[in-house]
């Protein structure tokens with residue numbers, strides 16, 4: 001089966017989307033899936049994930065320290081099958097950038113995975129507990145997504 005190509009997108013590509021990428025890759029072992037992440041902003045191109053995202057991932061046995069920040073580019077809209085925005089601002093930015101023929105690939109992450117039209121909140125300016133909450137939301141959503149991969153890929 002062809003891998004399902006999944007892109008996670010947040011604002012900076014250092015907190016939420018790299019964590020989502022690491023979690024899904026971790027959970028996807030044995031499934032045909034390609035995973036990547038990107039930011040709508042370009043401030044952190046080439047940067048490591050935020051140390052608090054690296055730490056919460058590590059506490060759950062997931063290593064995201066090899067990932068580097070990048071900005072969404074036009075080719076992403078054709079290269080990926082599903083593009084998940086972490087929050088409604090990210091989704092609005094993606095909707096403005098994506099060609100009409102690729103709009104169907106864009107989804108709010110928790111809406112698509114859990115049927116909850118809620119944002120994964122930006123934890124950048126908050127305390128470490130924000131990263132625990134983000135991890136839990138991402139883990140729950142990614143677990144649900146994994147259960148639906150066969151249906152999505154067929």
Ligand code: 4NP
Nearest residue numbers: 010011012013014015016124
């Ligand atoms: P993220 O969090 O979108 O989850 O990666 C942010 C990281 C950095 C910035 C904003 C949000 N920033 O403005 O630099």
